[in-house]
């Protein structure tokens with residue numbers, strides 16, 4: 137998952153490290169981080185053997201230069217200490233200008249939305265510029281920590297569906313929207329399976345009455361999983377199907393309703409109006425927008441449009457297993473201000489991963505970052 141971006145970020149971190157180390161000057165380059173600095177012991181004049189009966193004549197030692205007025209005299213040791221051990225490098229914007237530009241290029245090439253890449257750069261500057269790096273702390277750690285914090289800020293907090301359902305009145309009605317062929321129906325089946333594994337009962341609503349074969353498709357998923365599905369015939373009113381599904385859930389003490397809808401583009405006005413009607417009739421507690429991670433920036437733009445037109449509470453990104461870039465996963469939460477709830481990571485029912493921002497950053501930067 138996100139392998140292309142992962143490798144690029146590794147290179148970028150090294151570039152940041154290199155620029156900061158260069159800015160620190162030759163003493164730092166020579167020093168290996170973390171190792172105690174070795175200093176010469178203060179020289180003690182060697183005692184010359186004195187012949188018996190001889191009188192010791194004090195040696196003439198040159199006077200040390202008088203300290204400037206108002207300054208305390210520095211011993212050799214304290215001078216070394218202030219130069220090497222306690223010297224701090226204050227990172228300036230200029231020191232990291234070049235790797236910052238490269239970071240932005242990498243983010244954009246990997247489909248991170250422009251406004252989100254700007255935000256990440258701003259956070260990186262906030263984290264690094266002006267920061268005092270004590271000699272002895274590893275530059276790599278400073279950079280990795282800054283990148284980690286910056287990514288976490290754009291990824292938001294995620295959304296824990298299990299906790300949401302536990303704390304919510306039943307049945308919890310979840311309406312699933314999205315464009316054609318992005319994996320919406322498969323994702324509904326995966327969510328149903330995941331929720332059952334977490335102890336909830338589930339009913340599916342076959343609300344895609346528009347596409348030929350869609351009802352059979354969800355019916356087949358439901359059969360394989362042993363989950364009840366409510367369906368009418370092809371071409372019927374989806375709002376009526378989903379109303380019936382909610383009624384069934386109420387009548388049978390079911391915890392969660394998962395409502396499928398026909399895939400639609402945001403510019404198909406009649407289909408968007410239909411979604412608005414479904415919303416009025418079914419009164420969803422949550423609207424989950426499904427799109428594919430591989431669509432990159434297009435997914436971000438579509439998610440924003442769906443959010444503006446019918447509302448969105450959370451996003452599920454499918455096909456993350458096929459996405460080397462990770463741009464949509466990084467951008468969506470910050471771009472539309474709604475969390476990602478799940479990633480789809482394959483075609484099996486178990487290939488669904490709750491989106492945990494810290495785990496995604498671990499994946500991108502390596503867990504030790």
Ligand SMILES: Nc1nc2c(ncn2[C@@H]2O[C@H](COP(=O)(O)OP(=O)(O)OP(=O)(O)O)[C@@H](O)[C@H]2O)c(=O)[nH]1
Nearest residue numbers: 316317318319320321322399454455480481482483
């Ligand atoms: N690799 C991979 N494939 C997926 C994932 N999720 C769904 N798919 C596949 O994507 C294809 C389309 O999935 P569907 O569930 O039919 O898509 P849909 O959005 O319901 O399609 P419409 O009903 O036309 O809107 C299927 O072949 C799925 O197996 C995923 O996370 N990873």
